[in-house]
Amino acid sequence: MNHVYNPSFSPSQNALLAQLNYDESKVDPYELPSPLICQDGTVVDSPELWKNKRRPEILALFEEQVYGRMLPKTRIQADLVEECREALSGKATRRQVTISFPDHAGPSLHLALYLPNESRQPAPCFLGLNFHGNHAAFDDPAIELSTAWMRPGEPGIVDHRSTPASRATGVSRWPLDEIIGRGYALATLYYGDIEPDHEMGFPQSVRSMFLTSGEHRKGDEAGAITAWAWGLSRVMDYLETVEEIDADRVCLTGHSRLGKTSLWAGANDQRFALVISNNSGCGGAALSRRNFGETLYVLSNVRPHWFCENCRTQSEDIGSLSVDQHMLISLIAPRPVFVSSAREDHGADPLGEYSSCRNANDLYRMLGTDGMASQSFPELDQPIMSTVGYVIRPGHHDITPGDWAYHLDFADLHLRSA
Numbered sequence: 001m002n003h004v005y006n007p008s009f010s011p012s013q014n015a016l017l018a019q020l021n022y023d024e025s026k027v028d029p030y031e032l033p034s035p036l037i038c039q040d041g042t043v044v045d046s047p048e049l050w051k052n053k054r055r056p057e058i059l060a061l062f063e064e065q066v067y068g069r070m071l072p073k074t075r076i077q078a079d080l081v082e083e084c085r086e087a088l089s090g091k092a093t094r095r096q097v098t099i100s101f102p103d104h105a106g107p108s109l110h111l112a113l114y115l116p117n118e119s120r121q122p123a124p125c126f127l128g129l130n131f132h133g134n135h136a137a138f139d140d141p142a143i144e145l146s147t148a149w150m151r152p153g154e155p156g157i158v159d160h161r162s163t164p165a166s167r168a169t170g171v172s173r174w175p176l177d178e179i180i181g182r183g184y185a186l187a188t189l190y191y192g193d194i195e196p197d198h199e200m201g202f203p204q205s206v207r208s209m210f211l212t213s214g215e216h217r218k219g220d221e222a223g224a225i226t227a228w229a230w231g232l233s234r235v236m237d238y239l240e241t242v243e244e245i246d247a248d249r250v251c252l253t254g255h256s257r258l259g260k261t262s263l264w265a266g267a268n269d270q271r272f273a274l275v276i277s278n279n280s281g282c283g284g285a286a287l288s289r290r291n292f293g294e295t296l297y298v299l300s301n302v303r304p305h306w307f308c309e310n311c312r313t314q315s316e317d318i319g320s321l322s323v324d325q326h327m328l329i330s331l332i333a334p335r336p337v338f339v340s341s342a343r344e345d346h347g348a349d350p351l352g353e354y355s356s357c358r359n360a361n362d363l364y365r366m367l368g369t370d371g372m373a374s375q376s377f378p379e380l381d382q383p384i385m386s387t388v389g390y391v392i393r394p395g396h397h398d399i400t401p402g403d404w405a406y407h408l409d410f411a412d413l414h415l416r417s418a
Contacts, residue, residue, distance in 0.1 A: 068308030194231035229265035267331035281348030
């Protein structure tokens with residue numbers, strides 16, 4: 001859906017949104033940097049050269065030019081708050097866990113974990129951040145009501161806080177019965193526990209445990225997407241200790257800005273076995289150089305806390321960036337990655353998301369996988385289920401039970417045979 005006037009943005013920010021291009025005929029020719037050519041011109045012709053030289057180089061370029069430097073790993077403490085072995089009519093065990101950081105004064109993360117009771121061996125697990133609190137993701141009155149800051153305009157949110165009316169308002173985005181029924185565990189937490197999603201959220205962010213500059217960041221210091229990605233890795237630290245979960249089969253998933261986050265987290269942390277982005281768009285799966293729908297320059301100005309300061313200044317000339325989003329997908333290789341689009345989600349540029357997948361193909365194949373088994377943009381609801389997967393469905397910007405059906409099928413294909 002094309003952007004319209006947003007009263008929460010300044011006049012200059014709305015003016016930027018009004019200039020976005022939604023006309024395919026106005027996409028100028030562009031040339032993409034190659035994942036297989038190093039900065040010094042060296043051609044990557046072996047997995048060893050990729051692993052030891054080009055991959056670290058691309059990762060550092062994304063840190064410097066787009067997302068900011070990854071925060072350092074730190075020790076976690078996981079405290080079981082509540083457990084019920086008869087959740088979901090006896091089909092699941094529910095645990096609520098608080099993850100804190102004993103070496104730092106900072107926020108705590110509140111995790112909801114559901115484990116399939118019928119699994120006779122450690123289960124694969126989906127992990128993702130949610131938008132409105134664990135209590136909104138599930139129709140489960142035992143889930144604690146979040147007390148964190150919330151974005152306005154959502155059901156049951158009053159003065160940036162949840163009320164009981166916000167319970168179960170996001171269940172369509174988390175089809176728990178289907179996930180558990182397919183034999184997967186599910187772990188989720190509210191992304192605002194890691195960092196509130198607004199420009200002044202730094203004091204309540206995990207970034208405040210390591211950085212002192214706040215909103216006056218140095219050029220390559222971490223933005224919120226990096227903070228959210230870091231939080232996912234700390235949850236992974238905990239999941240590795242859960243005996244009912246197979247930590248070698250943890251699948252990251254995310255929608256919209258949290259799809260951007262899942263790709264960046266998967267690029268940084270190779271413990272994640274599979275990565276899914278849903279409608280992640282600009283700064284996620286969509287090519288930046290296409291200049292269609294949302295652009296990196298506009299996003300980094302209307303949501304400046306998401307990215308590093310270098311991104312906001314350098315992306316005005318998108319060709320000056322040394323990376324594009326096909327290289328973000330390449331950083332996940334050789335692990336499977338699946339990108340979901342929606343036909344009417346013009347802001348996220350479905351063709352740009354598909355093009356990123358196609359342009360990661362050569363790298364994936366060089367690493368010995370089948371890459372992306374497609375030569376053309378697919379028809380609606382015709383998923384590509386190779387190592388690099390893609391699907392476009394009818395509809396708008398959302399994550400639906402239909403999206404989850406594709407995601408579960410993709411995970412079955414790649415994780416069940418692992």
